[in-house]
Amino acid sequence: MIGAKGLISLRKGISRGLQGWASELKFTFKILKRDRTGLVGLGIIVFFALMAAIGPEVYPLEMMPHPEDRFLPPSLEHPLGTDFAGRDTLAQIIHGSRSVMAVAFLTGLFVVLISIVLGISSGYIGGKFDMLMMRIVDVFLTIPSFPLLVIIAASVNRTLSPVEVALIIAAVEWAGLTRAIRSQVLSIREENYIESARCLGLGAFHIIFNEIFPSLKPYIAMNLCLTIVSAIYSQVGLYFLGVMPYTSVNWGTMLNIALYRQSGLLNRKVWPYLFSPVICVVLVQTGFILFLHTLEEIFNPRLRSEEA
């Protein structure tokens, strides 16, 4: 039985992999249709992804001050009102979403790539290499990541591109997923189908990518969501504290300006400008968490609602 499973996964070529993807997608949508919170989550993610992708092209940003338009309340012309210098708040939110989403997805990508390479090799090779890797992982898990991030970001003396910001955040946050993937690999390695693959004389490369990796996919997908959530936290936080130079418009920068330069605490006119990024951050994070819930249900049948 188990040997047969090994043979099947062995025959799985690239074309079958693609078919698998298609059926997985179909299955995902089936669950999403039933699970409305997950659909809401996906909707929010798609909304902000679109805002980041095409918003800035459609809705121009003009940073020229118009002192006569200071703190206008929301209107048709300025849907979210204007800031302290008479600039449109919605334009800043839309243009800010691009850097927020870009950094979030890039960080997710980097963390996942680093963790896959290090986690799988550590779990598969084992021995001294594994021991050394795990000591390093332990250290990175212990050092409080946000203060470390602050120190690193503050010592870079120039403006950073989204890729660079994402690399810095990934450098601080890779350890958790690496350790998780490594322990998954450790338990998968003991499965019978891996042993039969070994008996068939299949190479390590084949075993890692065709036998072990597919069972890690759900795990990685869920952690990608979590990494994105924490990347948004870190990045908006860094701009909020004013650690990194204000290059472009970012939601964190807006929060910082509203609170510490425009006395957003006392002046109610600042509220549209202050709460726009607040609501956006809450929405994006909620979207990813709701979607994560559905992913958990998709990959873990035991969690599926009874009516399934």
Place this chain on the structure above:
Amino acid sequence: MNWVVRRIINLILTIIISVSVTFFLVRIMPGNPVDTLIQQYMMQGYSYKEALTAVRALISYMPNEPLHIQYFNYWKAILRGDLGRSITLATPVSQILGFAVPWTVFIVSISLLSSFSVGVLLGVYAAYKRGSLFDHSISLFASISRSIPHYIIGVVFVVFLAVQLRLFPAYGAYGRGVTPGFNIQFIGSVLYHAALPVITYVVTTFGGWMLSMKSNTISVLGEYYVVAARARGLPNRRISLTYVGRNAILPLFTRFAISIGYMFGGVVFVETIFSYPGIGSYLSYAIGVRDWTLMTGCFLLITIAVVVSNFVADLLYSRLDPRIRFTAK
């Protein structure tokens, strides 16, 4: 390898790496703060030599010495408890931190305990009422609130509860009129000022405790010893406390370590937003004015606090659950 030895190695390695990171970031990076500082002094009309002595008074730094000697001296100073002088406040960093640490430890420990107890209680309750409307709504709220950054909740609280409604103070650790000391007014004022930071922490962190307590409780409820206890006719209260509660709570302690780190990390935001005079506020002040000695001092202290409390939490956990000591190789 022995479990305790492994923890000690981790503790030492973490501190060594944190100290080295601060050393290299501040001195070695291109355009590093020390060079910038020397340039600033020179722009004020100092000669290079004078600027160098001024900087050396702040941080024991000698650019002409080989790197390993500099590194060695840096360590020697730190081990003596000398973190240099704050560049902007002209006070020894260790002295500033001495004032700040108690407040931070106070806030973090109260927050950790409250969010732990709130989470555990709600988790058990949700597990007993699983499938109910209460369970669904509190679980959803827990998973969403957990993902909302501290600073977002903090900003909302400070704007509405502190400034607009004036229910809580918006800044400081105690009121202006009270004299610090062991008296009712002072203690009351301290607790009152700590309320909003603590609530911010609790709202953003209880979800993790609650969700895992709920799933642990549900799985323990299915154990045979619980069924047996029921069959023996033990009172429900006793079953839920000693049979279910104790076993369900045990795995939560492994998460204590991660949680402590997360809380100390969030201190930068929570204390800054509520202008609370702890390490986090000083760290964010130091970032604002690029005060490197204060910044690295705050970072090292936060790291040491996290490492040590991790270590203690791990040791306690190994006391509570002997399986850890014996199975972990």
